[in-house]
Amino acid sequence: MRMLFATAPGYGLTLPLVPLMWAARAAGHEVLLATTSEMVAVGSAAGLGVYDVFPERDVWGDLMARVSSDEEPSDDLPEEYRLAARTGNPFGLFTVTMTEGTIAAGRAFGPDLVVYTSDHAAGMLTAAALDVPALEVGNRVSWSMRDLDWRTEHHPFGEDEISDLVRARLGIGDARPRPVARIDPRPPSMGGMTADDEDRDGRDGVPWWPMRFVPFNGGSAVPDWALRAPERPRIAVTLGTVVPALTGVTNLAVVMKALGDMDVEVVLAAGTTDLTDLGELPANVRSVGYLPLSAFLPSCAAIVHHGGSGTTAAPLYYGIPQLVLPAFADNPLAAQRVAERGVGLSDDPTTVDAATVRGHVERLLTEESFRTAAAEVRAEMAAQPSPAAVVERCADAPVSSN
Numbered sequence: 001m002r003m004l005f006a007t008a009p010g011y012g013l014t015l016p017l018v019p020l021m022w023a024a025r026a027a028g029h030e031v032l033l034a035t036t037s038e039m040v041a042v043g044s045a046a047g048l049g050v051y052d053v054f055p056e057r058d059v060w061g062d063l064m065a066r067v068s069s070d071e072e073p074s075d076d077l078p079e080e081y082r083l084a085a086r087t088g089n090p091f092g093l094f095t096v097t098m099t100e101g102t103i104a105a106g107r108a109f110g111p112d113l114v115v116y117t118s119d120h121a122a123g124m125l126t127a128a129a130l131d132v133p134a135l136e137v138g139n140r141v142s143w144s145m146r147d148l149d150w151r152t153e154h155h156p157f158g159e160d161e162i163s164d165l166v167r168a169r170l171g172i173g174d175a176r177p178r179p180v181a182r183i184d185p186r187p188p189s190m191g192g193m194t195a196d197d198e199d200r201d202g203r204d205g206v207p208w209w210p211m212r213f214v215p216f217n218g219g220s221a222v223p224d225w226a227l228r229a230p231e232r233p234r235i236a237v238t239l240g241t242v243v244p245a246l247t248g249v250t251n252l253a254v255v256m257k258a259l260g261d262m263d264v265e266v267v268l269a270a271g272t273t274d275l276t277d278l279g280e281l282p283a284n285v286r287s288v289g290y291l292p293l294s295a296f297l298p299s300c301a302a303i304v305h306h307g308g309s310g311t312t313a314a315p316l317y318y319g320i321p322q323l324v325l326p327a328f329a330d331n332p333l334a335a336q337r338v339a340e341r342g343v344g345l346s347d348d349p350t351t352v353d354a355a356t357v358r359g360h361v362e363r364l365l366t367e368e369s370f371r372t373a374a375a376e377v378r379a380e381m382a383a384q385p386s387p388a389a390v391v392e393r394c395a396d397a398p399v400s401s402n
Contacts, residue, residue: 001024001029001030001112001113001394001395002029002030002032002109002110002111002112002113003021003024003029003030003031003032003111003112003113003114003115004032004034004105004106004109004111004113004114004115004126005017005020005021005031005032005033005034005115005116006034006035006098006102006114006115006116006117006120006122006123006126007033007034007035007039007116007117007120007123008035008091008094008098008117008119008120008122009035009036009037009038009039009059009060009094009098010039010060011038011039011042011217011240011310012139012240012308012309012310012311013117013119013120013139014033014035014039014042014043015042015216015217015218015310016117016137016139016185016213016216016309016310016313017115017117017137017139018043018046018048018216019214019216019387020115020137020211020387020390020391021033021046021048022046022047022387023386023387023388023390023391024391025047025048026388027388027391027392029391031048031049032049032050032051032105032109032111033048033049033050033051034050034051034053034098034101034102034105034106034123034126035050035051035052035053035098036052036053036054036055036059036060036097036098036101037054037058037059037060037061038058038060039060040052042218045218045219046216046218046219051101051105051109052101053098053100053101053102053104053105053122054097054098054101057097059093059094059097059098062093063093063094066093081093081096081097083096083161083162083165084096084097084162091119091120091121091157092121092160092162092163094120094121094122095121095122095125095162095163095166096162096165096166098122099121099122099125099126099166099170100166100170102122102123102125102126103125103126103129103130103170106126106129106130106132107130111130111132112132112133113132113133113134113135113180113394114126114127114130114132114133114134114135114177115134115135115137116134116135116136116137117136117137117138117139118136118137118138118139118140118144118145118157118182119139119140119157120157121157121162121163121166124136124157124177125163125166125167125170125172127177127178127179128172128175128176128177129170129172129175131175131178132178133178133179133180134177134178134179134180135179135180135181135182135183135394136177136179136181136182136183137182137183137185137211138182138183138184138185138186139185139309140186140309140330140334141185141186141187141190141213141309141312141313141316141334141337142307142309142312142330142331142333142334142336142337143191143330143333144184144186144191144192145182145201146182146184146191146199146201146208147191148202179206180206180394180397181206181207181208181209181393181394181397182201182206182207182208182209183208183209183210183211183390184208184209184210184211185210185211185212185213185313186213187213187316187377187380187381187384188210188380188384189341189376189377189380190316190337190341190377191337192210192380192384193208193209193210193384194210194380194383194384195210195383195384195385197210207397209385209390209393210384210385211384211385211386211387211389211390212381212382212384212385212386212387213313213316213317213381214317214386214387215293215294215310215313215314215317215318216294217292217293217294217310217314218290218292219292220290220291220292220295222295223288223291223295225286226291226295226296226299227299228299229299230265230299231265232263232264232265233263233264233265233301233302233365234264234265234266234267234296234299234300234301235259235264235265235266235267235300235301235302235303235304235361236267236269236293236296236297236300236302236303236304236305236320237252237255237256237259237266237267237268237269237303237304237305238268238269238270238293238303238304238305238306238311239251239252239270239273239305239306239327240305240306240308240311248277249270249273249274249275249277249278251306251325251349252268252270252273252275252278253277253278254349254352254353254354254357255304255325255354255357256268256278256281256282256285257282257354258354258355258356258357258358258361259282259284259285259304259357259358259361260281260282260283260284260285261282261354261358262284262358262361262362263284264284264301264361264365265284265286266282266284266285266286267286267288267291267296267300268281268285268286268287268288269288269289269290269291269293270287270289271289271290272289272290275287293311293314294314297314297315297318297320298318300315300318300320301320301321301364301365302320302321302322302323302361302364302365303315303320303321303322303323304322304323304325304357304361305322305323305324305325306324306325306326306327306331306349307324307325307326307327307330307331307332307334307335307338307346308331308334309330309334312324312334312337312338315343315344315374316343316374316377316378316381317378317381318378319371319374319375319377319378320374321343321344321364321370321371321373321374322338322343322344322345322364322374323344323345323346323347323357323360323361323364324338324339324344324345324346324347325346325347325348325349325352325357326346326349327349341373341377342369342370342373343370343373343374343377344364344370344374345360345363345364345370347360
């Protein structure tokens with residue numbers, strides 16, 4: 001089977017699907033990833049064949065520039081591009097720029113199945129245009145299109161003014177994808193499904209399948225210390241790739257001050273963020289730049305982070321309690337899910353101080369309930385079908401009609 005994967009060009013939007021792509025490739029299927037911007041290099045480094053669907057511009061860079069500035073889009077940009085940049089839904093920019101190239105990649109590749117994420121309208125429109133079976137995959141632990149309350153407050157991706165313009169321009173018309181299934185990767189007690197659950201989408205009767213979340217955050221050389229048990233509690237700290245770029249390191253400064261006074265070992269994974277404004281880091285902080293969470297998170301006693309979906313799901317997979325200081329987008333919803341399930345705590349990063357952060361982390365380290373809840377969720381996830389099982393199931397699944 002030939003499988004075309006279509007994803008948006010952000011780390012948290014693409015990386016959750018890499019284990020599913022690996023599973024498909026390992027099962028002998030031909031796989032092509034259709035994306036753009038930095039994810040072309042990231043996908044290539046993950047051992048995947050990648051097609052850049054919009055090499056003309058750095059779409060992700062344009063999005064970051066737009067959300068961090070009130071300036072109007074340049075007049076030299078195409079009208080649809082400028083319209084998408086002005087909308088309150090930044091994903092419209094991906095729809096405008098990526099749909100045509102993704103369809104072109106599909107027509108050249110000749111897929112038997114198009115796999116796209118629930119938040120990527122370009123993938124949905126490609127599946128509709130090619131009229132081949134599709135698999136829709138949720139890539140969030142905070143929400144799913146399976147949730148009626150979420151769908152009530154948010155129109156489905158691909159059903160808006162931007163998508164209508166793209167449909168008209170590309171001649172897609174009213175065609176709809178034909179999913180074999182939709183995937184909900186969340187743990188059962190956080191809104192997901194068990195392996196035995198049977199659920200169908202109330203919109204069109206398409207079945208929902210569970211799938212185990214398997215963390216992927218890149219590969220690297222694993223340092224010696226990461227393989228050894230720490231002499232004191234090890235705390236991971238990360239704010240992902242987007243938050244520091246948009247808001248700076250103010251939140252990191254508060255966290256460093258809080259943890260610098262504790263008898264813990266801190267691993268600060270800040271990627272390429274400029275840490276100059278933090279000054280000299282506390283003696284108990286190990287700054288590792290970019291190091292995948294999976295390289296050292298299993299040895300940690302807790303993690304402090306921003307609430308990104310992949311960053312929230314990784315400690316769930318490893319059974320690690322977490323403190324979430326949510327930034328924007330669906331980060332607050334992820335923090336809410338964490339607190340409600342009892343696997344961690346959350347607080348407002350705009351008002352929290354060092355003493356409060358210190359108190360939260362002390363609770364995570366000393367109150368058994370957090371470790372117990374985290375272990376329960378880890379066991380739930382381990383019992384869900386693997387990405388390999390989902391790939392195998394796709395081959396035998398009936399396809400819905402348009």
